[in-house]
Amino acid sequence: MMEKSFAAIILIMCLAMLLRMMLRPRQRARVDRAAQRSWWWCRDAFARLRRRPRISSADAQRQAREAIERAARRKKNLH
Numbered sequence: 061m062m063e064k065s066f067a068a069i070i071l072i073m074c075l076a077m078l079l080r081m082m083l084r085p086r087q088r089a090r091v092d093r094a095a096q097r098s099w100w101w102c103r104d105a106f107a108r109l110r111r112r113p114r115i116s117s118a119d120a121q122r123q124a125r126e127a128i129e130r131a132a133r134r135k136k137n138l139h
Contacts, residue, residue: 080092
């Protein structure tokens with residue numbers, strides 16, 4: 061079953077590329093932009109799904125305070 065669905069996806073991609081080649085340059089550019097937008101949207105959606113769970117506000121405040129202290133120590137060491 062998986063082989064058939066993979067073959068179907070490859071076939072659809074090949075047909076899409078053939079249809080794209082038959083378009084005029086201006087139409088082809090519009091299709092390319094739409095495909096690029098949809099690719100970025102899917103990629104961002106997938107990244108949001110995989111993103112680690114949010115940290116609590118107390119942890120965020122602690123991390124921010126530690127970062128500020130590190131920056132202050134670094135600045136003091138430079139002068």
